[in-house]
Amino acid sequence: MTRERLYLYDTTLRDGQQTQGVQFSTAEKIQIACALDELGVDYIEGGWPGANPTDSAFFDAAPTTRARLAAFGMTKRAGRSAENDDVLAAVLNAGTGTVCIVGKAHDYHVTDALGITLQENLDNIAASIAHIVAEGREALFDAEHFFDGYRDNPEYALAACRAALKAGARWIVLCDTNGGALPSDVGRIVADVIAAGIPGERLGIHTHNDTENAVASALAAVDAGVRQIQGTLNGLGERCGNANLVSLIPTLLLKEPYASRYETGVTRQALAGLTRISRMLDDLLNRVPSRQSAYVGASAFAHKAGLHASAILKDPGTYEHVAPELVGNARIIPMSNQAGQSNLRRRLAEAGLTVDKGDPALGLILERIKAREDQGYSYDTAQASFELLARDVLGRMPEFFEVKRYKVTVERRKNKYDKMVSLSEAVVVVKVDGEKRLSVSESLDEDGSDRGPVNALSKALAKDLGQYSAALEDMRLVDFKVRITQGGTEAVTRVIIDSEDGKGRRWSTVGVSPNIVDASFDALLDAIRWKLVRDSEMA
Numbered sequence: 001m002t003r004e005r006l007y008l009y010d011t012t013l014r015d016g017q018q019t020q021g022v023q024f025s026t027a028e029k030i031q032i033a034c035a036l037d038e039l040g041v042d043y044i045e046g047g048w049p050g051a052n053p054t055d056s057a058f059f060d061a062a063p064t065t066r067a068r069l070a071a072f073g074m075t076k077r078a079g080r081s082a083e084n085d086d087v088l089a090a091v092l093n094a095g096t097g098t099v100c101i102v103g104k105a106h107d108y109h110v111t112d113a114l115g116i117t118l119q120e121n122l123d124n125i126a127a128s129i130a131h132i133v134a135e136g137r138e139a140l141f142d143a144e145h146f147f148d149g150y151r152d153n154p155e156y157a158l159a160a161c162r163a164a165l166k167a168g169a170r171w172i173v174l175c176d177t178n179g180g181a182l183p184s185d186v187g188r189i190v191a192d193v194i195a196a197g198i199p200g201e202r203l204g205i206h207t208h209n210d211t212e213n214a215v216a217s218a219l220a221a222v223d224a225g226v227r228q229i230q231g232t233l234n235g236l237g238e239r240c241g242n243a244n245l246v247s248l249i250p251t252l253l254l255k256e257p258y259a260s261r262y263e264t265g266v267t268r269q270a271l272a273g274l275t276r277i278s279r280m281l282d283d284l285l286n287r288v289p290s291r292q293s294a295y296v297g298a299s300a301f302a303h304k305a306g307l308h309a310s311a312i313l314k315d316p317g318t319y320e321h322v323a324p325e326l327v328g329n330a331r332i333i334p335m336s337n338q339a340g341q342s343n344l345r346r347r348l349a350e351a352g353l354t355v356d357k358g359d360p361a362l363g364l365i366l367e368r369i370k371a372r373e374d375q376g377y378s379y380d381t382a383q384a385s386f387e388l389l390a391r392d393v394l395g396r397m398p399e400f401f402e403v404k405r406y407k408v409t410v411e412r413r414k415n416k417y418d419k420m421v422s423l424s425e426a427v428v429v430v431k432v433d434g435e436k437r438l439s440v441s442e443s444l445d446e447d448g449s450d451r452g453p454v455n456a457l458s459k460a461l462a463k464d465l466g467q468y469s470a471a472l473e474d475m476r477l478v479d480f481k482v483r484i485t486q487g488g489t490e491a492v493t494r495v496i497i498d499s500e501d502g503k504g505r506r507w508s509t510v511g512v513s514p515n516i517v518d519a520s521f522d523a524l525l526d527a528i529r530w531k532l533v534r535d536s537e538m539a
Contacts, residue, residue: 003260003261003262003263004227004261004262004263005227005262005263005264006222006227006228006229006252006262006263006264007042007043007204007227007228007229007264007265008040008041008042008043008228008229008231008245008249008264008265008266009041009042009043009045009070009173009204009228009229009230009231010036010041010043010044010045010230010231010232010233010245011045011072011206011230011231011232011242012032012036012232012233012236012281013029013032013033013044013045013046013047013058014045014046014047014048014055014072015045015232015236015237015238015242016232016233016236016237016242017047017236018237018238019236019237019238019241020238022236022285023054024054024284025054026054026057026058026061028284029046029047029054029058030058030061030062030063031280031284032233032281032284033046033058033062033063033065033069034063034065035277035280035281036067036233036277037063037065037066037067038270038273038277039249039266039270039273039274039277040067040264040265040266040267040270041067041245041265041266042067042068042264042265043067043068043069043070043098044065044067044068044069044070045070045071045072045100046058046059046062046069046070046071046072046094046096047059047071047072048071048072048073048091049071049073049090049091049093049094050073050087050090050091050093056090056094059071059094059095059096067265068096068097068098068138069096069097069098070096070098070099070100070140071091071092071094071096071098071099071100072091072099072100072101072102073087073088073090073091073099073100073101073102074087074088074101074102074103075088075101075102075103075124075125075127075128076088076124076127076128076131077124078114078116078120078121078123078124081127082127082128082130082131083131085128088101088128088131092132092135092137096137097137097138098137098138098139098140099132099137099138099139099140100139100140100141100142100173101125101128101129101132101139101140101141101142102141102142102144102175103121103124103125103128103141103142103143103144103160103164104121104144104145104149104160105143105144105145105146105149105150105156105157105160105161105175106144106145106146106148106149106152106153106156106157107149107152107153107156107157108149108152109144109145109149118156121160122159122160122163123163125141125160125163125164125167126163126164126166126167127167128167129141129163129164129167129168129169130167130168132168133167133168133169138170139164139167139168139169139170139171140169140170140171140172140173140204141161141164141165141169141171141172141173142173142175142206143157143160143161143164143172143173143174143175144175144177145175145177145178146160146161146174146175146176146177147174147175147176147180147181147185147186147189148177148178148180148181150189150192150193154192158193158196158198161174161193161198162197162198165198165202169202170202171202171203171204171228172198172202172203172204173203173204173205173206173228173230174189174190174193174203174204174205174206174221174226175206175207176206176207176208176214176217177206177208178208178210179207179208179209179210179211179214179239179240180210180211181207181217182211182213182217183213183216183217183219183220184220186205186207186217186220186221186224187220187221187223187224188224190203190205190220190221190224190225190226191224191225194224194225200224200225200226200227201227202227203221203225203226203227203228204226204227204228204229204230205217205218205221205222205226205228205229205230205243206230206242206243207221207230207231207242207243208237208238208239208240208241208242208243209235209237209239209240209241209242209243209244210239210240212240214231214235214241214242214243214244215243215244215247215248215251217243218231218243218248219248219251219258222252222258222262229243229245229248230242230243231243231244231245231248232244232245233245233246233277233278233281234246234278234281234282234293235247236281244294246274246277246278246293246294246295246296247293247294247295249264249266249271249274250271250274250295250322250326250327252264253266253268253271254271254322254326255322268326271326271327271328272325272326272327272328273328274295274296274327274328275295275296275327275328275329276328278293278296279296288478288479288498295322295327295329296327296328296329297329298332299332300324300329301320301324301329301330301331301332302331302332303319303331303332316331332383341357341362341366344362344365344366345357345362347383347386348390351387351390352537353387353390353391353394353396355394361393361394364393365389365390365393365394368389368393369386369389372389372512375492375512376485376492376494376512377494377510377512378494378496378510379510381496381508381510382496382508382509382510382523382526383507383508384507384508384509384526384527384530385508385509385510385523385526385530387530387533388526388529388530388533391533397529397533398532398533398536400432400465400468400529400532401430401431401432401465401466401468402430402431402432403428403429403430403461403525404429404430404431404436405428405429406426406427406428406429406457406460406461406521407426407427408424408425408426408427408453408456408457408517409424409425409426410422410423410424410425410453411423411424411425421450422450423442423443423444423450424442424443424450424451424452424453424455424456425440425441425442425443425456426440426441426443426453426456426457426459426460426461427439427440427460428457428460428461428463430461430464430465432465432466432467432468433466433467435466437464437465437466438464439460439461439463439464440460441456441459441460441463442456442459443455443456443459453517453520454477454480454517454520454521454524455477457517457520457521457524458477458524461524461525461528462475462528468532471531471532471535472528472531472532474501474502474503475499475500475501475527475528475531476499476500476501477497477498477499477524477527478498478499478500478506479496479497479498480495480496480497480498480520481495481496481497481498482494482495482516482519483496485512491514492512492513492514493512493513493514493515493516493519494510494511494512494519495510495511495512495516495519495520495522495523496508496509496510496523497509497510497511497520497523497524497527499527499531501531505531505534507527507530507531509523509524509526509527509530510522510523510526511523511524511525511526
């Protein structure tokens with residue numbers, strides 16, 4: 001059976017950059033474009049040349065890609081020709097083989113927002129597309145506010161699309177600009193558009209996530225006949241975001257009826273890099289990846305309940321809709337006070353700790369976990385600390401060093417510019433190979449800003465651990481979470497620290513204490529000890 005071709009159009013670099021707080025540098029845009037090309041998308045929309053310096057610089061330095069690079073802009077303005085419109089000229093001057101032009105498909109926006117006649121808008125669309133085609137470029141028309149426009153005036157919304165099609169547009173993209181259309185609306189209206197004479201193989205879909213339905217609406221559009229899907233990595237986009245290609249792509253490749261009916265430019269081999277690409281984007285944005293993200297989240301294949309874990313050991317398909325390795329993710333069996341021995345043995349095996357079924361140590365580990373979780377610990381979200389606890393019970397935890405004492409001070413004072421600043425300083429005394437060592441460290445960033453007492457502790461602790469210091473040079477703290485687990489005078493603080501190293505490993509540790517610094521230090525110690533254990537096993 002011959003499968004139909006679906007085309008993937010990524011707009012992370014343009015529409016994704018509309019996300020509040022997101023501003024890519026030119027170098028970052030190039031890095032993302034290369035990752036998208038590696039993944040196998042068909043189109044990469046690089047931005048709006050002329051709208052801002054970064055977008056213009058990207059097109060000047062754009063990498064050579066297999067994917068078609070697209071420049072984005074708007075239709076010519078009323079009262080001037082397409083050939084003499086400077087905004088349209090800037091888009092064409094980017095030199096891309098594909099140009100995407102946005103124009104109004106909702107009569108309200110034409111007359112009230114633009115202040116022109118309905119016919120003038122149609123003329124602007126047709127003239128702009130015709131000019132792009134005459135320049136030898138592939139033209140796309142983004143029909144802005146199409147679904148709202150179709151609801152209010154279907155004849156005019158269709159007329160806008162027909163004007164672009166007749167002028168030579170390769171793709172007519174139906175945009176749910178406000179994100180309010182539901183999947184049933186999208187499917188019905190797309191079917192109406194095709195029945196009205198605009199072929200599905202010339203139609204695209206662009207959805208926003210304001211009702212948490214962007215992916216579902218995009219799939220509904222595909223079911224109805226569109227053959228191009230627009231979206232962004234990790235669902236970036238203004239307001240609530242765009243359709244998430246990280247969710248859409250594996251659904252199209254792995255789930256029926258899409259897997260059998262359609263093909264895309266993404267191969268199964270490339271799909272295995274999806275998790276890495278998703279997390280790369282979060283890393284560029286200095287964001288912590290959402291653990292609950294479909295397919296690529298750290299918890300997407302986590303099985304906490306003992307009953308689930310027992311079944312997973314026999315057949316992963318009992319509680320997993322796809323195999324995690326298909327998207328580059330991994331199965332996790334978290335440890336918590338709901339755990340049974342099936343969870344425990346599986347998690348120990350993943351840590352390289354083989355324990356026979358029925359070994360009394362299993363019961364001791366579970367008792368330790370449950371007792372510590374009563375104190376406020378959470379091993380569900382701190383797998384590295386769980387591993388260290390288990391190693392300790394099993395007698396397989398090396399004694400790398402011993403902390404004899406530590407002290408942290410935070411001073412608030414004026415600097416030489418008469419500005420109040422903070423300075424954190426930590427003193428740590430450890431015993432390594434029978435010798436006491438004292439380390440002092442301040443927590444200062446490159447610009448002289450204070451990074452806080454936990455950073456000072458981290459630097460002081462790793463500063464002089466003898467033979468172990470070199471192993472910690474590529475380790476860094478990437479996230480720090482604090483939660484008060486009880487209220488009132490008996491409040492207990494839980495700290496979760498996420499760390500990573502130059503080998504690409506990322507791990508989480510937990511500390512608990514009424515004192516936030518003590519809790520932080522416990523989590524920090526676990527982070528360092530876990531890395532030393534893993535590095536020593538690889539040596």
